Amino acid sequence: MTKDKAAPDSALMLDELYEVIAARRNADPESSYTAKLFAKGETKIAQKLGEEAVETVIAALKEDRQALAAESADLLYHLLVLWAEKGVTPDEVWAKLRERKGTSGLAEKEARSTE
Helix, strand or coil: CCCCCCCCHHHHHHHHHHHHHHHCCCCCCCCCHHHHHHHHCHHHHHHHHHHHHHHHHHHHHCCCHHHHHHHHHHHHHHHHHHHHHHCCCHHHHHHHHHHHCCCCHHHHHHHHHCC
């Protein structure tokens, strides 16, 4: 990855996946897992994200690299579904990350706690 690229390939992949997810919002829930999640609403989507986060942590603690990669992919997918459900775009998230670039994590966290 070079510094002068607008977005790394991985971010572009997430952007593309987000577009697919958003396009499936109104698909038939009987033929699309993504549409089924949207049909169940934000509570179910958030619950699935939480489950995937726990599974990702478990895979990491087991030190199973393959399982960690697979669970991480599931976690990112469900995060993107939640973003789409709530109207948050990847560009908004990338902008927040750019704002934080070069800022100490501790300083950034302290600034959020005083807001």
